[in-house]
Amino acid sequence: MGEKIYRLKEFKKAKSFQIPLRGLTLEKFVKEYNELKSVGQRRVKYVPGANSIFEEDLKGDYRAVPSIWFENGEKRVPESNMLLNQILEKHPWYGVYYEVWSEEAEVNKKLTEHKKRDEVLAVINETSDDQRKAIALAVFGVNAIQWTDSKAELELREYAKLKPFELKKVLESKDYQSKYLAALAFNKDIVKDNIGSTAVIWNDTTQGEILSLARGENGLVKFGDFLSQNTEESLLVLNSLNQKIDSLVISNQKESIESSKLEKENAELRAELAKLQKQSKVSNDTQEQTEIEELREQYLEKTGKKVPNAFSNKVDWIKEKLKES
Structure with a gap:
């Protein structure tokens, strides 16, 4: 028989890495009427040569291994060692800090990277200069404000080659x-900073104030943060933006020989507005779920165990446990 290779994930740079086993519990299944039935969480002990990984099944004197060590970023385990493979693949850190490695898995991983790179490059290729500049601002922040169109496109292409997953995540x-x-x-x-950069205002005859700026704040960044808020004020501004875009299209049709091109660009802007308006209607459930998942990960990293099922959605309980030394 061959062997299984477990490797630390890329963000874990340590050559030696310890997988704790003390206090570890895993769900146990027993066969009943030709079906597997869960009997709940049971304490785990790794005793080489034993018949089970569960403490309650071990008989007589035994010496359990307290932890599993990765050396040079990996752990090689014979496929015949069913106990150790079972523990490593059911351990709560599996998939978080380490995973099974194989040549085929590595090939698929690299292929996925190439596909992601192609996807984000396609987005860059299919957008206008204005859109690429906007994407650059969203990705790189205020540093991209002074970039030329060519600079914005180059930086996006370089970033897509080096970090396709990160760019895809941002998008x-x-x-x-x-x-x-x-x-x-x-x-x-459609909007601009006023003279003195103390507010973001509508760029029309009214020059109405949308939001005020503190000294040193960037209007573009502040406006983006404002639009991301699911508030009555931000929704009103989104609706006003929609009206401004409609007015801009009518004006362009009357005054420009390139009205079809301008109308297309404004249609793209309206499409982005529609997406944002749809996002703004999403309830706070998504934010709450994200917080719960982050707390669960912190609990796992601190204790080496998953949050008990009875408390998996109890935010206050998890926070209290994380405060404990």
Whole structure:
């Protein structure tokens, strides 16, 4: 028989890494009427040569291994060692800090990276200069404000090659649309900073104030943050943006020989606005779920165990446990 290779994930740089076993419990299944039935969580002990990984099944004197060590970033285990493989693949750290490695898995991983890179490059290729500038602002922040169109495109392409997953994550993040829309609104001169940069205002005859700026705050960044908030004020501004875009289209049709091109660009802006308006209607359930998942990960990292099922959705309980030394 061959062997299984477990490797630490890339963000874990340590050559030696310890997988704790003390206090570890895993769900146990027993066969009943030709079906597997869960009997709940049971304490685990790794005793080489034993017949089970569960403490209650061990008989006589035995010496349990207190932990499992990775050396040079990996742990090689013979496939015949069913106990150790079972523990490693059911341990709560599996998939978090380490995973099974194989040549085929590595090939698929690299193939996925290439596909992600192609996806984000396709987005860059298919967008206009204004859109690429907006994407650059959403990805790189205020540093991209002074970039030329060529500089913005180059930086995005370089980033896509080096970190396709990170760029894809940004493009799919919950605040991306608001940052993108804010950048487009500034680029299209729908909004602007007032003289003195003390407020973001509508760029029309009214020059009405949208939001105030503290000294040193960037209007574009502040406007993007404002649009990402699911508040009555931000929704009113989104509706006003929609009206401004409609007015801009009518004006362009009357005054420009390139009205079809401008109308297309404004249609793209309206589409982004629609996406953001849809996002703004999402309830706070998503944010609460994200917080719970982050707390569960912190609990796992601190204790080496998953949050008990009875408390898996109890935010206050998890926070109290995390405070304990």
